[in-house]
Amino acid sequence: MLGGYAHRIARIDLTSGKVEYFAPDPKDLEMYVGGRGLGVKYVFENGPQVDPFSPENLLAIMNGPLSGTRAKMSGRLAVVTKSPLTGTVTDSHMGGWTAAKLKWAGFDGLLIKGAAEKPVYLLVKDGEVSIRDASDLWGKTTHEVHRILRERHGEEADVMAIGPAGENRVRFANWINNDERAAGRGGTGAVAGSKRLKAIVVVGKQDHMPQPKDPELWREADRLASATINDPKNVTAPKKGGLSLYGTNVLMNITNVMGALPTFNAQHTCIDGVQTISGEYIREHRLVKDNTCHACPVACKKMVEVHVNGKTIRFESYEYESAWALGAHSGHTDTDWTGYAIYLCNAYGMDTIEAGNAIAVLMEATEKGYYQGEDGIRFGDKEGEIRILEAIAHRKGVGDMLAEGPARFAKAIGHPEISLEVKGQSIPAYDPRGLKGMGIAYATSNRGACHLRAYTPASEILGVPYKTDPLAWEGKGKLTKLFQDLSAFTDSLDLCKFSQFAEGPEEYAKQLAAYWGRPVTPEEILKIGERIYNLERYYNNLAGWAEGSDYLPKRFLEEPSDCAGSKGQRTELDLMLEEYYRERGWERGVVPPAKLAELGILSQAAGD
Amino acid sequence: MPKVNLYATFRDLTGTSHLEVEGRTVGEVLANLVQAYPKLKEELFEGEALAERVSVFLDGRDVRYLEGLSTPLAPEATLDLFPPVAGGALTRNFGAFPAWLLEEYLASWGGKRPEEGLYALPGAKVRFAEAEPLKVGSLSVPQLWVEVEGEEAEAWFNRIVFAASRGGG
Numbered sequence: 001m002l003g004g005y006a007h008r009i010a011r012i013d014l015t016s017g018k019v020e021y022f023a024p025d026p027k028d029l030e031m032y033v034g035g036r037g038l039g040v041k042y043v044f045e046n047g048p049q050v051d052p053f054s055p056e057n058l059l060a061i062m063n064g065p066l067s068g069t070r071a072k073m074s075g076r077l078a079v080v081t082k083s084p085l086t087g088t089v090t091d092s093h094m095g096g097w098t099a100a101k102l103k104w105a106g107f108d109g110l111l112i113k114g115a116a117e118k119p120v121y122l123l124v125k126d127g128e129v130s131i132r133d134a135s136d137l138w139g140k141t142t143h144e145v146h147r148i149l150r151e152r153h154g155e156e157a158d159v160m161a162i163g164p165a166g167e168n169r170v171r172f173a174n175w176i177n178n179d180e181r182a183a184g185r186g187g188t189g190a191v192a193g194s195k196r197l198k199a200i201v202v203v204g205k206q207d208h209m210p211q212p213k214d215p216e217l218w219r220e221a222d223r224l225a226s227a228t229i230n231d232p233k234n235v236t237a238p239k240k241g242g243l244s245l246y247g248t249n250v251l252m253n254i255t256n257v258m259g260a261l262p263t264f265n266a267q268h269t270c271i272d273g274v275q276t277i278s279g280e281y282i283r284e285h286r287l288v289k290d291n292t293c294h295a296c297p298v299a300c301k302k303m304v305e306v307h308v309n310g311k312t313i314r315f316e317s318y319e320y321e322s323a324w325a326l327g328a329h330s331g332h333t334d335t336d337w338t339g340y341a342i343y344l345c346n347a348y349g350m351d352t353i354e355a356g357n358a359i360a361v362l363m364e365a366t367e368k369g370y371y372q373g374e375d376g377i378r379f380g381d382k383e384g385e386i387r388i389l390e391a392i393a394h395r396k397g398v399g400d401m402l403a404e405g406p407a408r409f410a411k412a413i414g415h416p417e418i419s420l421e422v423k424g425q426s427i428p429a430y431d432p433r434g435l436k437g438m439g440i441a442y443a444t445s446n447r448g449a450c451h452l453r454a455y456t457p458a459s460e461i462l463g464v465p466y467k468t469d470p471l472a473w474e475g476k477g478k479l480t481k482l483f484q485d486l487s488a489f490t491d492s493l494d495l496c497k498f499s500q501f502a503e504g505p506e507e508y509a510k511q512l513a514a515y516w517g518r519p520v521t522p523e524e525i526l527k528i529g530e531r532i533y534n535l536e537r538y539y540n541n542l543a544g545w546a547e548g549s550d551y552l553p554k555r556f557l558e559e560p561s562d563c564a565g566s567k568g569q570r571t572e573l574d575l576m577l578e579e580y581y582r583e584r585g586w587e588r589g590v591v592p593p594a595k596l597a598e599l600g601i602l603s604q605a606a607g608d
Numbered sequence: 609m610p611k612v613n614l615y616a617t618f619r620d621l622t623g624t625s626h627l628e629v630e631g632r633t634v635g636e637v638l639a640n641l642v643q644a645y646p647k648l649k650e651e652l653f654e655g656e657a658l659a660e661r662v663s664v665f666l667d668g669r670d671v672r673y674l675e676g677l678s679t680p681l682a683p684e685a686t687l688d689l690f691p692p693v694a695g696g697a698l699t700r701n702f703g704a705f706p707a708w709l710l711e712e713y714l715a716s717w718g719g720k721r722p723e724e725g726l727y728a729l730p731g732a733k734v735r736f737a738e739a740e741p742l743k744v745g746s747l748s749v750p751q752l753w754v755e756v757e758g759e760e761a762e763a764w765f766n767r768i769v770f771a772a773s774r775g776g777g
Contacts, residue, residue, distance in 0.1 A: 224709070231706050233741065233750040242747035254745040280746055451777065458776035462749045463703035463742040465774040469673045483775045497777025501704055504773045506713065522770065 002029055003213035004065030004515035006106050010129040012122065014195050015055055015114030019129050024108060031600060033512075034064035034108060035494030036091045037532040039080030042111055043089050044535055048543040052084035052187075053169065053194040055115040061102070061200065062110075064494040065515050068103030068209055068294070072225050073496035075099055075294030077160075082543070083186040083447065084194075085171045085354070085405050086424040089539045090186030090447040093494060094160065095293040095301070096179030101158045104204025112197065121199040123153065134198040139164060141347040146178040149201050158202045163349025165393040166193035170403040172354035176346050179293070179301075180316040184351045186425065186447055213517025221510035228502040230297060235462070236502045238297045243498060244290075247300040248320040249279030251429070254461060256328075258470065259565030260434025262427065263328045264379050265360035266420050266555055269431045270563035276335045277327040282318045286335065291316060298498055306339030315343040321451070324429035325356020331363060331379025341385055348393035354405065357426035358392060359385050361406040361419055370415045373398050420553045423448035423545060432556050434566030435460050437468070437476040440576035443550040444480065444589075446536040452497060454483035464501060473572040477579030485529035492532060531599040538591045538601060547588040550577060610637050610685045615737055615753055617691045621647045634664060635677030637687060651691065663690040665701070665751075667743050688739045690753055697757035698765040703749045705772040707738055710752065713771050731760025734768070 001007065011020045024038065032038045039060040046058040060080040067074055077099035083090035102110075106127035119134040137145050145161035153159075159178045166173035166189035173189035174182050183189075192198075212218035228234065235241040242250045255261040256274040263271040275281050282304060292299035302317045318339060326345070327338035345352045359377075366376030375397045377384035391399025401409045406426055410419035420427045425448025432439030437456025445453040459479055460470035468475060490500060490508065505522030513520040540549075556571040581588065585595045596602035609628040619625050622645045629644075631637030638658075642649045652662055657677075664671045665688040671679045681687075690699065711727070714734060719727035727734045739751040756765040 224712070228706065228709060231750075233706070233748075234704055235747055235749055242745075246746055250746050254747070257745075455775055455777040458774065459703075461744055462747065462776065463701065463751060464749060464776060465702055465705065465769075465772050466700055467670060467673075467703065467742065469670075471673075482773060486773060486775045487777065497775070500775035500777065502774075504705075504771060506771050 002026060002065070002516045002518070004069065004210050005029065005034070006103055006108050006210070008107055008127060009109045009111060010107060012110060012112045012129055012131070013114040014112065014116040014120065014131070014197060017131055019131070031528070032532060033489070033492035033528060035062050035076070035078040035492040036080060036093070036488065037492035037528065038062055038109065039078050039091060040089055040532060040536055040539070043080050043082060044539050048082070048089070048539045050082055052082045052087070052191060055113065055195065057082050057113070057191055059112040059188065059191050059195065060109060061112070062494070063099040063102050063108060064492055066493045066495060066511060068100035069212070069515065070209070070222065070295055071495070071511055072229050073296050073298065073499040074493070075296060076491070076494040076496055077102065077183065078491060078494050079175060079183040079188040081188050081191045084169070084190050085187040086448045087543055088423055088447055088545060089536050090188065091491065092174070092183040092185045092188050093491060094175060094177055094181040094183040095496065096158070096177045096181040097294045098158045098160050098177050098202060099494060100294040101202040101204035103210065104206060104208040105202050106208070110200070112195065115194065116196040119196045119198050121149070121197070121201060123201050123203070125203040137198045138167060142176040142349050143347055145199050149199060150178060153201050153203060156203055156205065159199055161199040161349070162189040162192045162197075163347060163393065165348045165350045166190055168393065168395045168403065169193050170350060170392060170395070171405045172351040173349050174351050176349055179291070180346055181293070182346065182351070185353065185450065189349050210515070212514040214514045217510065218514035221507070221514045225503055225507045225511060228507065229499070231502070234502055236298050236498060238299065243300055243501065244298045246279030246283055247302045247317065249282060249318055249323055251320045251457070252278040252323065253280065255430060255434070257565055258434050258461070259561050259563035259567060260431045260470065261324065261328060261429065262420070262431040264331050265329065265364040265418065266427070266431060267364070268563060269434055269561040269566055271328045271333060273333040274328060276333045277323045277338050279320070281335065286318065286339070288314060293496070296496065300498060304339060306336040306343070308336050308340045313340060313343050315339070315346060318342065321429050322352035322356070325353050326359070326385065329356050329360045330385055332382055334382050337382035337385070341389060344386065344389050348389070350389070350393060353428050354426050355389060355392065357420065358402040358406045358409065359388055361410055362388060362398065362402060364418050365410070365413055365415065370413050370418070371398070417554050420555065421449060422551060423549060425449050430457060431561065431566070432552065432571045433561040433569045435470045436473045436571060436576070437470070437479060439552055439556060439571035439573055440476050440480045440580055441483070443552050443573060443577065444484070444580055446533065446540055453487060454480040455487070455497065456480060456483065458483070458501070465504070471566060471569055473576050477576050478583050480580060481583045484533050485526050487529070488532040489525045489529035492528070531601060534591050534595060534599050535601050537586070538596060541590050547590055550589045609683060610681045610687060612637065612641065613686065613688045613740065615688070615690050616735055616755060618648070618651070618689055621645060621651070631681060633677065633681060634666065634671050634679045634687065637681060638677070663699070663701070664688070665739065667740060669742060686740050688753070697755055698761055699753070699755040700769070701739055702752045702754060702772045703742060704774050705752050706750060707736060707752055710736055710754065710768070713768070717767070729760070729764055732756050732758035732764040734764065
């Protein structure tokens with residue numbers, strides 16, 4: 001029996017109220033590991049044609065074989081489902097302690113189907129799942145739900161909740177846990193809302209931590225992983241490296257100088273005064289505490305305080321993507337109002353990236369006269385931005401249209417070109433005219449535009465694993481495939497993306513081998529990553545995302561960048577796609593049967 | 609005055625690994641360097657241009673991605689000069705891949721260490737040295753220069769490239 005697992009998954013039917021338990025198939029564990037990979041496998045088996053908001057859609061809450069162990073940066077939890085935003089399979093991951101506690105409570109995952117008649121929450125404890133009444137929680141913010149349920153079930157309880165946005169099926173509603181970590185993208189919170197599932201409470205104690213099957217190999221694997229992460233010269237070095245000191249938002253000043261920061265809805269590629277929403281400024285002027293997640297020495301989380309209208313608001317975290325979306329992308333760099341907007345998104349349970357894009361699209365539409373409603377707002381209108389965020393969460397006025405996602409809004413007003421989306425999901429904080437690799441990464445991401453499937457800035461900005469020219473397209477297809485496969489694997493362990501700034505296939509393979517109790521080669525883990533990426537793509541092909549669905553917004557292809565660092569640049573998508581498909585062995589974005597057979601997907605899909 | 613770090617065969621040609629050289633641009637510093645060490649001329653230049661296979665890094669960034677020989681230099685700037693490779697040698701700078709970790713891999717693959725910064729593997733020699741870290745904004749990313757030469761250079765180089773795979777997010 002492979003080590004690292006609880007070997008127990010709950011199947012919860014919210015329609016009937018029935019809960020069943022099963023042990024995951026060992027073959028599935030070897031092929032898909034856990035977390036994202038195993039979740040995608042179960043969502044695939046549930047059928048790619050399912051309506052995301054129907055009771056038949058499967059919502060998978062998964063941890064991995066290293067969750068809840070002492071493996072560094074192993075605090076990630078995967079939420080996998082069919083996205084109501086994109087119609088693709090999607091996975092989104094949250095930090096904190098939820099994943100670890102789910103393992104300690106005796107589970108590798110929760111598979112949730114059906115829809116309850118009245119609002120409910122799940123209590124997960126001692127290897128059992130019970131369905132509880134949540135009528136008193138409906139309508140409350142995520143923060144209120146965390147407080148009430150932790151008062152009810154004790155401070156040891158970990159709570160992940162949806163907010164009013166999830167209840168109202170805002171297509172980019174998310175999950176927030178009591179450490180204010182988000183499973184942010186793709187609208188997984190809206191799927192929960194459609195099932196009237198308000199929260200999941202997990203009670204688990206560390207004495208149920210899984211032990212490695214090969215303790216001697218584990219000592220060696222942990223020594224290497226810890227030494228690379230803690231290496232005082234590395235960016236991950238606790239309290240020394242830039243990622244530890246400033247968190248994700250260390251990137252803000254850098255991308256602005258490179259002309260790689262989309263601003264004013266990507267009509268520009270930099271903004272004056274960006275310093276005041278940067279990680280360096282926040283550390284100096286707004287930081288309260290450096291918090292961390294389970295088993296993480298890096299502590300990139302930043303608890304901050306902002307001050308708006310005489311009120312002081314404390315929250316976590318002033319992340320790069322959030323600060324960009326609700327600040328620079330929306331045409332301002334106000335430290336406090338940007339922070340307040342982030343806080344509100346967390347309270348209402350909305351993806352800050354998609355929400356910021358919704359605001360930016362509305363601003364461009366208003367300024368160009370494409371939207372003429374009284375509730376339109378212009379770039380830089382900070383108070384208007386707050387009003388619109390509230391309107392989206394509660395589906396009021398133009399907020400009701402924006403709650404469908406900026407892509408649907410832009411199409412509805414007859415100007416789809418102003419929505420910066422791929423497969424219905426909006427871009428994060430990197431402009432592909434200044435970082436060409438992000439162009440191919442966005443276009444080929446299986447969950448829509450995303451920086452976390454293949455983080456090419458690692459190479460283009462940081463020289464990891466080797467430096468490439470951010471303005472050159474050559475080689476970016478190959479790089480993107482490597483990053484996509486590596487991330488699909490680490491998302492299945494489930495480790496934080498920051499671990500990749502220190503660890504590689506050798507370190508990951510050793511840790512998994514020590515827990516599994518059988519040899520694992522570095523080549524095998526990349527093959528697993530490739531299998532997961534291809535299964536996701538196959539799902540999307542069957543769900544209607546076929547040939548020609550790897551595209552970029554016209555703005556990046558036709559309108560040149562206007563800022564120093566990338567001035568005059570456009571994104572050469574076709575050239576990169578050609579290289580990428582060659583590396584993947586795909587035919588214009590479609591996985592051919594031979595590739596499915598090579599990776600062992602086809603025989604499984606056929607039920608062999 | 610700008611600092612210049614020399615690696616591998618450049619050290620043999622000059623007898624030193626660190627220098628300070630006058631100049632306000634990369635081109636001026638390299639011209640002054642050649643004046644002091646004429647043997648470097650055919651190694652560094654092809655006509656008036658920087659030789660294609662020479663790698664010149666300014667504070668960790670390849671000057672080809674900056675302004676080439678015209679790249680301006682501050683007095684405190686540091687240049688790293690890596691030699692042109694020949695005879696099947698392969699070279700690359702790896703980020704976030706510490707020298708001690710590479711040494712652990714090389715030893716586990718059966719490598720012998722005749723001297724610091726050098727490992728002998730079956731059919732290949734691996735030279736490595738810590739280069740100047742790549743500094744971008746408030747981030748400093750360590751860089752490791754690696755060169756592999758010999759009959760089996762390509763296979764060993766690919767193995768190192770694979771082991772050094774990293775990503776991020």
